[in-house]
Amino acid sequence: KNKLQFPVAGDVVRKYGDSDGTGHPARGTTIATNAGMLVIAPADAQVVYAGKFRSYGQMIILDMGDGYHMILSGMDSLKTSQGKFVFAGEPLAVMGATRVASAAALALETSQPTLYIEFRHDGEPVDSAPWWTGKSTGKARNDT
Numbered sequence: 129k130n131k132l133q134f135p136v137a138g139d140v141v142r143k144y145g146d147s148d149g150t151g152h153p154a155r156g157t158t159i160a161t162n163a164g165m166l167v168i169a170p171a172d173a174q175v176v177y178a179g180k181f182r183s184y185g186q187m188i189i190l191d192m193g194d195g196y197h198m199i200l201s202g203m204d205s206l207k208t209s210q211g212k213f214v215f216a217g218e219p220l221a222v223m224g225a226t227r228v229a230s231a232a233a234l235a236l237e238t239s240q241p242t243l244y245i246e247f248r249h250d251g252e253p254v255d256s257a258p259w260w261t262g263k264s265t266g267k268a269r270n271d272t
């Protein structure tokens with residue numbers, strides 16, 4: 129815990145447990161970012177899914193071990209593929225120019241692209257806040 133860097137630079141606009149705009153608590157974290165921003169792997173992980181999913185844009189599901197999975201959605205183009213093992217800091221995707229219309233992005237007061245992050249343990253959403261660090265990990269990052 130307290131060791132993961134957010135997968136994209138930006139501002140947290142919705143936290144786990146906040147109202148999701150439909151009268152339910154958010155099951156993940158939403159970050160408003162800029163078009164073209166690089167989305168990186170926050171930890172070493174196995175990519176168990178990478179592709180378009182319903183209205184969520186491009187989605188990536190990472191198996192981080194010990195029953196933990198991370199779901200990332202709202203991206204425009206992928207730089208990884210299903211079955212690949214990725215290292216922390218490795219590029220996964222690029223954010224698009226507009227926000228993806230999905231239930232996770234309802235009632236947000238931003239027109240910026242948003243990355244939705246859902247952290248799961250044994251299949252159940254959990255608050256990811258204790259896992260993130262506010263400091264740079266020192267890993268290389270290319271946001272262009």
